[in-house]
Structures are given as C-alpha cells and as structure tokens.
Amino acid sequence: MKHILSVLVNDTPGVVTRVSALFSKRNYNIKSFVGCETHIPGTSTLIIVVYGDDEIIEQITKQLRKLIDVIEVSDITQKKHVSRELVLIRVKADTKVRSEIIQIVDIFRANIVDFQNSSLMIEATGDEDKIDALVEALKSFEILEIVKTGEISMVRKNV
Amino acid sequence: MIKTGAEILIECLKNEGVDIVFGYPGGQVIPLYDKLYDSDLRHILVRHEQGAAHAADGYARVTGKVGVCIATSGPGATNLVTGIATAYMDSIPIVAITGQVKSHLLGKDSFQEADIVGITMPIVKHSYIVKDIKELAATVKEAFYIARTGRPGPVIIDVPSDIQLSSIEYSPLTEIKVKGYCYDDNFINGNVDEMLDLIGKAQRPIIAAGGGIIASGAHNELLEFAEKLNIPVVTTLMAVGAFDTDHPLCLGMLGMHGTRYANYAVCQCDLFIAIGMRFDDRVTGDPGQFAKDAKKIQIDIDDAEIGKIVPVDMGIVGDAAKILGEALKRLSCNPVNSDRRDWINRVRELREEYPLKFEESGTLKPQYVIKRIYELTEGKAIITTDVGEHQMWAAQYNKSKIQRSFLTSGGLGTMGYGFPAAIGAQAAFPGKTVICISGDGSFQMNSQELMTAVRYNLPVIIAIVNNGYLGMVRQWQELLYNERYSETDIKEQPDFVKLAEAYGAVGMRVTKKEEVDDCILKAINLRKTILIDFVVDRFENVYPFVPAGSTLDNMIGG
Numbered sequence: 001m002k003h004i005l006s007v008l009v010n011d012t013p014g015v016v017t018r019v020s021a022l023f024s025k026r027n028y029n030i031k032s033f034v035g036c037e038t039h040i041p042g043t044s045t046l047i048i049v050v051y052g053d054d055e056i057i058e059q060i061t062k063q064l065r066k067l068i069d070v071i072e073v074s075d076i077t078q079k080k081h082v083s084r085e086l087v088l089i090r091v092k093a094d095t096k097v098r099s100e101i102i103q104i105v106d107i108f109r110a111n112i113v114d115f116q117n118s119s120l121m122i123e124a125t126g127d128e129d130k131i132d133a134l135v136e137a138l139k140s141f142e143i144l145e146i147v148k149t150g151e152i153s154m155v156r157k158n159v
Numbered sequence: 160m161i162k163t164g165a166e167i168l169i170e171c172l173k174n175e176g177v178d179i180v181f182g183y184p185g186g187q188v189i190p191l192y193d194k195l196y197d198s199d200l201r202h203i204l205v206r207h208e209q210g211a212a213h214a215a216d217g218y219a220r221v222t223g224k225v226g227v228c229i230a231t232s233g234p235g236a237t238n239l240v241t242g243i244a245t246a247y248m249d250s251i252p253i254v255a256i257t258g259q260v261k262s263h264l265l266g267k268d269s270f271q272e273a274d275i276v277g278i279t280m281p282i283v284k285h286s287y288i289v290k291d292i293k294e295l296a297a298t299v300k301e302a303f304y305i306a307r308t309g310r311p312g313p314v315i316i317d318v319p320s321d322i323q324l325s326s327i328e329y330s331p332l333t334e335i336k337v338k339g340y341c342y343d344d345n346f347i348n349g350n351v352d353e354m355l356d357l358i359g360k361a362q363r364p365i366i367a368a369g370g371g372i373i374a375s376g377a378h379n380e381l382l383e384f385a386e387k388l389n390i391p392v393v394t395t396l397m398a399v400g401a402f403d404t405d406h407p408l409c410l411g412m413l414g415m416h417g418t419r420y421a422n423y424a425v426c427q428c429d430l431f432i433a434i435g436m437r438f439d440d441r442v443t444g445d446p447g448q449f450a451k452d453a454k455k456i457q458i459d460i461d462d463a464e465i466g467k468i469v470p471v472d473m474g475i476v477g478d479a480a481k482i483l484g485e486a487l488k489r490l491s492c493n494p495v496n497s498d499r500r501d502w503i504n505r506v507r508e509l510r511e512e513y514p515l516k517f518e519e520s521g522t523l524k525p526q527y528v529i530k531r532i533y534e535l536t537e538g539k540a541i542i543t544t545d546v547g548e549h550q551m552w553a554a555q556y557n558k559s560k561i562q563r564s565f566l567t568s569g570g571l572g573t574m575g576y577g578f579p580a581a582i583g584a585q586a587a588f589p590g591k592t593v594i595c596i597s598g599d600g601s602f603q604m605n606s607q608e609l610m611t612a613v614r615y616n617l618p619v620i621i622a623i624v625n626n627g628y629l630g631m632v633r634q635w636q637e638l639l640y641n642e643r644y645s646e647t648d649i650k651e652q653p654d655f656v657k658l659a660e661a662y663g664a665v666g667m668r669v670t671k672k673e674e675v676d677d678c679i680l681k682a683i684n685l686r687k688t689i690l691i692d693f694v695v696d697r698f699e700n701v702y703p704f705v706p707a708g709s710t711l712d713n714m715i716g717g
Contacts, residue, residue, distance in 0.1 A: 009339075010338055014276065014280075018280060021280050022281075025281045055466075055470075058466075059467060062462050063463050065463075066461070066463055067285075067339075068285040068305060068337065068339055068340045069339055071338060
C-alpha cells in the first residue's frame with residue numbers, strides 16, 4: 001500500500017542523507033523523496049512516498065522519529081490531502097500533429113512552455129493519476145524526454 | 160575567557176565528568192593533543208585506534224558513564240569504525256572525537272581526509288561535524304546528552320584542525336536544548352495495570368532480561384519483581400550478570416547457545432515478558448515460531464523495538480527500572496496471582512533433566528578452564544570476552560551475578576573486542592581483577608594492545624582458550640558443512656608466551672588440568688599484565704546448539 005510521510009526536520013547539513021540512509025540501511029524502498037525549506041527558519045519538510053504494509057510503515061515511522069534531526073513524522077495517507085507532481089515532457093511535434101497535441105494539452109489544463117519547429121515542451125501539474133493519464137495520452141506521439149518531480153502533499157484543514 | 164577550540168574541547172569533556180580518554184594522535188588532532196599535554200585529563204595511548212574505541216566501550220560498560228576515544232582524521236577515524244559499530248549494536252554510550260582536515264580543505268580529497276560523519280552514519284546514534292567554533296561547546300554537551308540518555312549509543316564529533324586552533328570567548332554551558340530530541344526519565348507509555356493483569360492470568364510466564372536491564376540499572380527491581388510474582392527468568396547474552404544464575408528462578412541464557420532448560424521453558428511458556436531485549440535472531444531462532452503459544456509483553460526504552468521482530472500483544476515504552484518500580488508499587492496495594500507451583504516445579508524438572516555439562520576427563524577442556532576462573536575469582540572478577548566458542552563457554556560457565564561485570568560484543572560479534580575492552584575496564588577500576596577470556600583467533604585481532612596494558616601497569620589477565628582453530632566457524636563446518644574445514648585451521652600460531660614477554664608482560668602456558676588452578680591463582684595475585692595460553696582440546700564444541708533459523712526446541716547436543 002502507498003503511504004505518504006510528511007517529515008519535519010532540522011535543516012542541517014546531511015539531514016537528507018541521514019533520512020535516506022535510514023531507508024537503504026533498513027532495506028525499505030522509496031518511491032519518491034522531495035525536500036524543501038518551510039516557512040519556519042531552520043526547518044525543512046520532506047515528503048516521502050513509500051510502499052509497504054502497515055507494520056513496515058510503522059517501523060519506518062518509528063525509526064525516522066529516532067533520528068535526532070527529525071522533529072515530527074506524520075503519515076498523511078489516510079487524512080484528506082492534496083498531492084501534486086510536476087512534469088515536463090518533450091514531444092516530437094511536426095506541423096501534422098501539432099494541433100492534435102495542443103488539444104490534448106488543453107484537455108489536461110497543461111501548458112506549452114517551449115515551442116520548436118519539430119517539438120514541444122509541455123508542463124503539467126497534478127496528482128499522480130492525472131500525470132500518468134497525460135503521459136499515456138501523449139504516447140501515441142513520440143515522447144522524446146520526460147522529467148518529473150516527486151510528489152508533494154499537504155493536509156486539507158481549517159486552521 | 161578566550162580559549163582555543165582544543166582547550167574548549169578539554170574543558171567540556173571535564174565538565175561532562177570525563178576522567179580518562181583513550182586515543183591515538185595524528186596530524187589533524189595535534190592541537191588537541193598539545194592541550195592534553197598540559198591538562199590533568201588522563202589519556203591512555205593505545206596502539207591502534209580500534210583499541211581506543213573498544214577501550215572506551217569497556218570503560219562505559221563497567222562504569223555506566225560515557226566512554227571517550229580520540230583519533231586523527233582519515234585512517235585514524237576509519238579505524239574507529241568497528242568499535243563504534245560494536246557500541247551501536249550493544250547500545251553503549253561512547254563519544255568519539257575525530258580530528259578532521261582544515262575546513263577549507265574539506266571535500267577536496269585532501270591528505271588523510273575521510274568523510275567520517277558520512278561513513279559512520281548508519282552506526283551512530285548521532286554525529287556532528289563542527290564547522291564553527293561558536294558551536295563547539297554546545298555540540299559536546301549535546302553529544303554527551305544524546306549518548307547517555309534514552310537508548311544509549313555512540314556519538315561522533317568531527318572537528319577540523321583549524322577549529323581546534325581558533326579562539327573564542329568561552330564560558331561553560333549549563334543547559335542545552337536539542338530540538339527533535341528530548342528525553343524524559345520518568346516517561347512511561349503503556350499500561351502497567353494491563354501488564355499486571357496479563358501476568359495475573361498467566362499460568363506459565365517467563366521473563367527474558369536483556370541488556371536494557373543493565374543499561375537502566377534495573378537489577379534490583381527485576382529481582383524483586385520476579386520473586387514477588389514467582390516468574391522464572393532467562394537472560395540474553397547481553398544480560399549475563401543481570402540476574403543471579405544461582406537463584407532458584409534463574410534459567411540462564413536462552414537462544415542459540417542457551418541452556419536446554421531455558422529454551423524448553425521459553426517454548427512452553429504462555430506469557431513471554433521481554434524486558435530490554437530486542438529479539439535478536441541469535442535469541443529467537445525462527446521468529447515466526449518463537450514462543451508461539453505465548454502472549455507477549457515487551458518493555459523497551461526504544462519505541463521502534465516494540466514488535467520489530469516478533470509481534471507482541473502489548474508494549475510498554477520507557478526505562479526498565481522505572482516501569483518495574485511502578486509495577487512493584489501497584490502490586491503492593493493490589494497483588495495479583497503469584498501461585499505458580501506447577502510451573503515452577505516444571506521448570507525445576509527441566510533444569511535437573513538437562514543441565515549444562517561437559518566431559519571433564521582426558522585433555523584440557525575449555526569449559527573447565529572457564530569454570531575454574533569463575534570459581535577461583537569467586538565470581539567477583541570483571542570478565543571480558545572476544546567472540547567465538549570461548550565467548551559462549553564464558554557466558555555458560557562464568558556465572559556472573561554482578562551487573563556490569565561481563566563485557567562482550569553481543570550484537571556485532573566483534574573479534575578483537577575483549578582485550579581492549581578489558582584495558583578500558585581496568586583503567587576505570589585499577590584495583591579490580593579484570594580477565595579477558597579470548598580465543599587464539601580473536602586475540603590476534605588486537606594483540607598489539609599488550610603494549611598499552613604494560614605501559615600503564617594495567618594488571619589485565621588474558622586467558623587464551625587456544626584450540627588452534629577459528630573454533631566457532633570450525634564447529635559450523637563440522638556440523639553443517641560436512642567437515643570441510645575451509646581456512647579455519649590456525650595451528651600455526653605465534654608463541655603467545657614469548658609474544659607477551661616481547662611486550663614486557665608475563666606469559667604462561669597451561670596444557671594440563673592439574674596446572675590450571677595454580678596458574679590462575681598466580682595470575683590473580685601477581686597484579687601484572689599476564690597472558691595465559693591455555694592449550695585445550697582442539698575439537699570441543701559448544702553445546703547446546705540451535706542451528707541458525709531453527710526453532711529453540713530443536714537443539715543439538717548438550
């Protein structure tokens with residue numbers, strides 16, 4: 001089962017290594033790992049997506065909490081949350097197929113961010129399903145390159 | 160007052176109550192050693208940095224304080240790694256201080272540069288590289304706090320040499336706050352009443368005491384708890400000495416080389432109460448089959464240990480002494496059933512039926528040597544061991560009943576641990592008898608420390624159980640690999656007596672049973688660094704033996 005862990009850490013050198021090393025040491029697989037500064041100076045949030053049964057996730061969570069630089073760990077999978085990925089896709093696009101591709105881009109509310117004679121670069125944000133669906137739709141053309149970020153997530157709540 | 164980084168380091172160590180440090184100088188810790196030269200901090204010069212880490216570990220195990228070791232950058236620091244990993248696996252508080260190349264040379268593959276913080280990340284509780292002298296004092300304070308509180312463990316502080324040399328206004332810190340780490344002595348998370356309720360309902364409970372009993376100093380609470388509730392106690396290797404082996408409720412060690420009666424009792428119990436033990440595979444055998452008819456309660460200071468290997472019915476997180484103390488308090492006003500005549504009788508029968516035994520006749524037996532060391536020291540010596548057959552025999556036949564008097568590398572199984580650990584223990588308690596029980600293989604992994612023991616007049620006794628084999632591996636090859644003794648015959652040995660003499664120690668050799676007592680007594684009374692080469696039966700095996708991954712009732716021999 002997919003789990004999204006939101007981990008608040010001290011923004012110290014090596015903290016990402018400590019967290020990721022814990023995963024490799026314990027033989028857990030990471031699907032995606034995104035880190036960024038927060039609004040609180042000196043802290044970062046890591047959004048880690050992992051697959052595993054409840055026991056494994058519990059163990060991962062507890063091991064994470066033991067790291068000195070980890071301030072807080074929450075598994076937000078079961079909470080209402082918003083998840084986003086960002087993707088950049090370069091597609092081969094000559095004049096014959098260009099309009100068709102632009103239509104698809106519109107349907108997905110994606111953007112064209114680079115326009116060349118024979119290719120287009122498309123930018124899209126969305127949850128994993130949307131990004132997968134867009135990539136699938138563009139597969140009937142020739143995809144030249146894909147770059148994707150990991151997933152970031154935030155809990156919906158009334159503060 | 161303006162002080163240099165090196166001076167601040169020494170001040171901070173003294174403020175933490177450090178009296179002895181173990182180390183080895185080198186290019187990038189010269190500033191620190193230069194200040195040590197003038198300080199009243201006692202420094203013990205080892206002959207290999209691994210020895211410094213193990214000595215600090217031995218010091219920590221016998222005193223309950225934080226052990227400190229120092230090494231230079233690069234190879235000095237990497238030589239500490241085995242010692243740090245050993246301390247990590249056994250939850251021993253040590254602080255390792257390593258010199259590092261100057262800040263501006265970091266990351267440039269400079270001479271003797273190694274990313275020791277990166278290298279040790281999976282085997283430390285926490286680590287620091289000090290890049291600003293302003294952080295140095297707080298770093299040392301944090302390091303000691305983290306090493307000694309909660310589940311203890313090793314912490315490393317890497318200090319570039321320019322930081323050691325630079326100066327700053329220094330005043331001692333009295334308080335620190337580590338964001339994300341806060342340890343509360345009295346914290347208990349779990350239901351003690353529910354635990355007592357489960358114990359009250361159990362017909363055949365058993366307590367498994369682990370190293371956590373020693374770390375927490377829960378010796379007396381454990382004894383009172385077991386006696387009050389009439390529950391038999393098994394110990395792990397790490398808890399040898401935590402519960403008196405001669406006590407009627409004591410079943411000795413469980414696991415791969417545990418007693419038959421301990422393992423049978425575990426297989427037959429209906430409630431398994433684990434206290435400060437982490438279900439190591441050497442203890443459980445097949446975890447899926449471990450005490451499979453029993454409910455399980457696990458008490459541990461580390462939340463992540465609860466149910467990590469074997470699922471448990473209830474977990475209580477907190478300090479073992481505090482939790483047992485709390486339970487005893489509640490029992491005094493609200494007693495639970497402690498009448499377990501049938502179970503206690505059953506356990507007694509098991510003990511009588513399957514005693515630990517060995518053939519005493521014929522050649523000199525290793526078990527006999529260890530038994531006599533135990534008897535002639537009246538169980539009062541501090542025993543350290545290396546790793547292998549002699550270690551298991553020591554755990555079986557040295558019936559320690561004093562906490563912090565049996566030092567052994569349990570989790571990592573580090574050959575070469577015993578002798579430097581004995582040096583650390585002897586440095587802490589110069590007046591005590593400290594005996595390192597070693598093997599001919601293990602001893603050669605750190606024999607250079609003979610020089611350290613001799614130089615500081617540390618009267619450590621090294622008892623080598625010499626069978627000319629890497630015995631434990633040989634035993635596995637005999638029983639599980641069709642007697643194919645690949646590279647375990649080490650009959651070609653240095654002359655250990657001459658080796659000891661070469662370093663200025665006393666060497667003795669014992670080949671016959673009749674010589675054992677005289678030699679041990681002479682060694683105890685001489686108060687010098689002494690090596691005794693006990694030439695024993697080459698083919699003796701450690702029994703009982705649960706093959707790895709098997710169930711505990713499936714024992715070979717014994």
